Amino acid sequence: MLINKTLRSSTFKVALICIVAFGAVVVALFGYVYSATASYVLGRSDRAIDADRAALERVYETGGRDGLIAAINGLRADARLNGRVYLLADPSFAVVAGNLGSWPRVLAGGGGRANFEGGDRPSSDANRSLLRAAFTTLANGDHLLVGTDISDLDRFARQIYLALGLVVLLIFVLALIAGVAVTRRTVGRIEAINATSRAIMQSGLGERVPVHGSRDEWDQLAANLNSMLDRIEVLMGEVKQATDNVAHDLRTPLTRMRARLERACGGARNASADQSLIADTMADLDDVLRMFSSLTRISQIETSTRTSGFGAVDLFEVTEGVVELYDAAAEDKDIDLKVIGDRPAFITGDRDLLFDAVANLVDNAIKHGRNAGRVTVELKRGDNDAVIAVCDDGPGIPPAERLHVFRRFYRLERSRCTPGNGLGLSLVAAVARLHEARIELLDNAPGLKVELRLPSA
Numbered sequence: 404m405l406i407n408k409t410l411r412s413s414t415f416k417v418a419l420i421c422i423v424a425f426g427a428v429v430v431a432l433f434g435y436v437y438s439a440t441a442s443y444v445l446g447r448s449d450r451a452i453d454a455d456r457a458a459l460e461r462v463y464e465t466g467g468r469d470g471l472i473a474a475i476n477g478l479r480a481d482a483r484l485n486g487r488v489y490l491l492a493d494p495s496f497a498v499v500a501g502n503l504g505s506w507p508r509v510l511a512g513g514g515g516r517a518n519f520e521g522g523d524r525p526s527s528d529a530n531r532s533l534l535r536a537a538f539t540t541l542a543n544g545d546h547l548l549v550g551t552d553i554s555d556l557d558r559f560a561r562q563i564y565l566a567l568g569l570v571v572l573l574i575f576v577l578a579l580i581a582g583v584a585v586t587r588r589t590v591g592r593i594e595a596i597n598a599t600s601r602a603i604m605q606s607g608l609g610e611r612v613p614v615h616g617s618r619d620e621w622d623q624l625a626a627n628l629n630s631m632l633d634r635i636e637v638l639m640g641e642v643k644q645a646t647d648n649v650a651h652d653l654r655t656p657l658t659r660m661r662a663r664l665e666r667a668c669g670g671a672r673n674a675s676a677d678q679s680l681i682a683d684t685m686a687d688l689d690d691v692l693r694m695f696s697s698l699t700r701i702s703q704i705e706t707s708t709r710t711s712g713f714g715a716v717d718l719f720e721v722t723e724g725v726v727e728l729y730d731a732a733a734e735d736k737d738i739d740l741k742v743i744g745d746r747p748a749f750i751t752g753d754r755d756l757l758f759d760a761v762a763n764l765v766d767n768a769i770k771h772g773r774n775a776g777r778v779t780v781e782l783k784r785g786d787n788d789a790v791i792a793v794c795d796d797g798p799g800i801p802p803a804e805r806l807h808v809f810r811r812f813y814r815l816e817r818s819r820c821t822p823g824n825g826l827g828l829s830l831v832a833a834v835a836r837l838h839e840a841r842i843e844l845l846d847n848a849p850g851l852k853v854e855l856r857l858p859s860a
Contacts, residue, residue, distance in 0.1 A: 407644040415434070418582030419576075419582065421578075422575060422582060423722055425578065426574055430567065430571065430738075433566070433567040436563070437559075444556045445556070448551050449516070449537070452549050452550060453537065456539065459474060459475070459489070460539070462474045468543065469542075471547070475490075475769045476500060479501070479696075486551055487549075487550070487551050487552075488501070488502055488521070488536060488548070488550040488552070489501045490506065490548040491545060491547055491548075492501045492506050492797065493546075496546060499545065501546075501548070503521075503548070504601075514537075514538055514539040515537070516535070516536070516537045517535075518533060518534065518535045519536070520533060520534070521534040521552070521763070522531065533554045533556070533557040534553065535553045536550025537549055537550070540780050543676070594623045595612060595613055596612055596625070599612045599628075600611075608636045611629045612628050654685035656688075656690055656691055660687050660688070710812060713751050713753055714753075715749050715751060716749065716750055717748065717749055718748040718749075718757070718789055719744065719746035719747055719782055721754060721761060722742045722761055722782055725761045725762045725780070726740055726765070728762065729769060736769060736774050736776075737774055738775070738776055739776070739777040740765070740779075740780075741778075741779075741780070742780040742782070743779060743782070744780075744781050745782055745783060747783070748789045749859070750857050750858065752835075752838050753837070753838075756837065757834065759834065760834040760835070761791060763828065764791075765778065765793055766791040767828070768797070768851075770854075771798070772796060772797035776795065776797060778793070779792075779794045779795075780793055780794075781794065786859070787859055788857060788858050788859055789856075789857050789859055790855070790856045790857075790858050791854070791855045792852055792854045793853045794852045794853075795847065795851055796849050797847065797851065799851040800851055814856075836859055840857040841855075
């Protein structure tokens, strides 16, 4: 099954194309080496042949036919010229002098150059010799041939062809084995991802792509996919929790509204009581609408890139506006609310969203801080960021709970009786993500300090 997928995979087809291309390059390289070598050897041989022929022609011009015959016989006896061939033939191509038994049949006409087998040479290795010769016709009609043995070039060519064949065969075998091995590994890893995907579709998000520990790109892909699945599982859990919390938080006001309406339906009409019932029902409906409005606003912030509406924002102006807005609420609990810090502190962002985020932090500090306490909004400006810190001296948040308070509808046990729906810090987190900011919950000793660290303009 796996071998069939390997042979049909696009990776294997690409590997075959690469093998063919590499083989063509090797063949071309060997061809170039042979061509360059043969050209060099033949050029050197032709220069030596031409030099010998010119020398013999000069001998003929000065000493005539007898002088040429004597010169050829002298060259035959010279041991240093082993491998050279000389032949003088009459006009009918009958041998007059030289070390070839007959005039080669491939050499015809008045002159030229050619290669031929040295089968007519008297030497013991004649049958294996390849000769290259140049010939010309002298003034008296005689034919003069000068040549040399190029058998080494022929043997070199045969060795090149043999080596080329073996190398190409070896390359194709090794490349084919490597291609199948690499493709099989690739197909195996892809099949593991496909199998995990099918398992997830059938049984849920509990499956994960196996990581082999090789730390290669496939392990990196598997780790990224597993991280994505972890994130999806967390988000699905948050959606389920949000759904459960919405259902829980809606049940109470809806139950109250139904009970009031049921009592009013079964009782006598009374203008004062009906007016009170209507007011209470509208208050409960306002709570429900506020909760849905908060959810919608958080979703809009998280699913949009509102950076097109970003501009220069003075954080001191924003924090001053929030403090002025909540000044009356702070006075009701006898809380000292003030803003301190550097001004101006400009960043690039959405002023309305930042105002809402800081307002939620101040609102939480007032609600959950102690009566007759203090809430301070601090603004610090750095080289690369600006920090808004909202500090209170209330009971704070236990360290174990700080990772959860930014989840939607999450509320501490002691805050269950406090008005609210657990969406304020979720909105703050959404605004922070949009502005690429960082939120930290710190001890204020006593109380809580929430830092919103935003990149500077």
